[in-house]
Amino acid sequence: MSPYYDVFICHRGPDTKRNLVSVLSGMLSCKGITSFVDYEMPAGSVVNRAIEEAIKRSSVHIVIFSPEFEKSTWCLDEVDQIMNIQSSPGTSNIPRKVIPIFCDVQRSEVLQRAVDSAYNLKRSSTKKVKRWAKAVESVCELGRFEYNSQTMCQWENCQEVVVEVEAFIKKEARACSSLSNQYRSHQGRNPAQGYDVFICYVGEDTKRNMVSVLRGRLHSMGITCFDNYNMNHEPEINPHIEEAIKKSKAFVIFFSKNFASSKRCLEEAKLIMNMQWPWSTSSTTRKVIPIFYDVHPYEVRHQPENSEYHKCSVTGSTVQEGDQSWSKSLYELSKIKGFEFRSENM
Secondary structure: OOOOEEEEEEOOHHHHHHHHHHHHHHHHHHOOOOEEOHHHOOOOOOHHHHHHHHHHOEEEEEEEEOOOHHHOHHHHHHHHHHHHHHHOHHHOOOOOEEEEEEEOOOHHHHHHHHHOOOOOOOOOOHHHHHHHHHHHHHHHOOOOEEEOOOOOOHHHHHHHHHHHHHHHHHOOOHHHHHHHHHHHHHHOOOHHHOEEEEEEOOHHHHOOOHHHHHHHHHHHOOOOEEOOOOOOOOOOOOHHHHHHHHOEEEEEEEEOOOHHHOHHHHHHHHHHHHOOOOOOOOOOOOEEEEEEEOOOHHHHHHOOOOOOOHHHOOOOOOHHHOHHHHHHHHHHHHOOOOEEEOHHHO
C-alpha cells in the first residue's frame, strides 16, 4: 500500500525541479509536512502507477505552471487526475485543496491556451486535448500565486504557499499569522543586539535565490541574520553595516560574478577578515563560510587577468582606496574551506 502524503507537487522537472520545487518541498518538510515529488521515487517504481497513487493519497495538490509545462503530456495527465478527484468527492473521504502557482508565466496566458485548447501535442486525440484543457482551465480559476524568478525572492514567495498549505492541513487560521509574525520579528532586530550571522553578497547575483533561501532557513531555525537586504543597492559600506559586522558571530560570504566590482562588498570582506587576524582587537572567535557561486575558488585566490576578480577593479576607485588590502582579504578568504555552487546545476 502506498503511503499517504500531505502534498503532491505537480511540475515540469526541467523548468522548476532544481529551484522552486526543491525549495518548496524543503520548506514543507521543515514544517513536518510530507510531500511527493516524482524525482524522489525509489528505483524500481512503476512511475505512472506511483504518481497516480500519490495523487489519490494527497490532501493538497500544488500545480506549478511554467513556460514548458503544457508541452508535457505527463504534467497534463496529472492535472486531469487531480481535477477529476476534486470533481468526484465520492472517490475519497480526504479533504482536498488545489493550489496553482504560475512560475515565469502569466495566468492569463495559461488560461487562454486552455480555453482555446491550444496544445500542439503529437499523437494526442482531440478528446484528450479537450479534457486536459478543461482541467487546466479549472485550476486557473483557483489561482492567485505568481512567481517571477527575475524579480521575486524564492523563500518569501514560497512561504506564502507553505502558510496556506499548513493552514489547510491543520485547520488552524492562527498558523498563518504565527509564521509571518515570526519572520517579521527576526527581520526587525535591532543591530545593537547583535546577530548570529552576517551575509555578505551582491544583490543582483544571489538576492532572489541563494540568499533568499538561506536567510529564510536561518530565520525558521531561530537564527538571526543581517543581510543588508534593504540597503544592498548602496555602493559603499556605511556605519550601520560596520556595526552589524562587528556584532555578528559568523559570516557567510557569497563570491559571485559581480562581487569584485562592488566596493561595498570588498570593504565588507576586508572588515570581516580584519577581525580574523591574530593582531585583531576582537576577543570573540568568529566563523567565516565562503560560498563560491558560479565562480571558482582559484579566481578569488589568484585573481587572474581573464577573471572578474582581476585586481578587484572597481569603477572610480584607486589603489589608495584599498585595492591591495581587498586582494589580500580575498586571497585569505579563498583558503577557507567553503562550498561551491553552479546555478546551472541547481
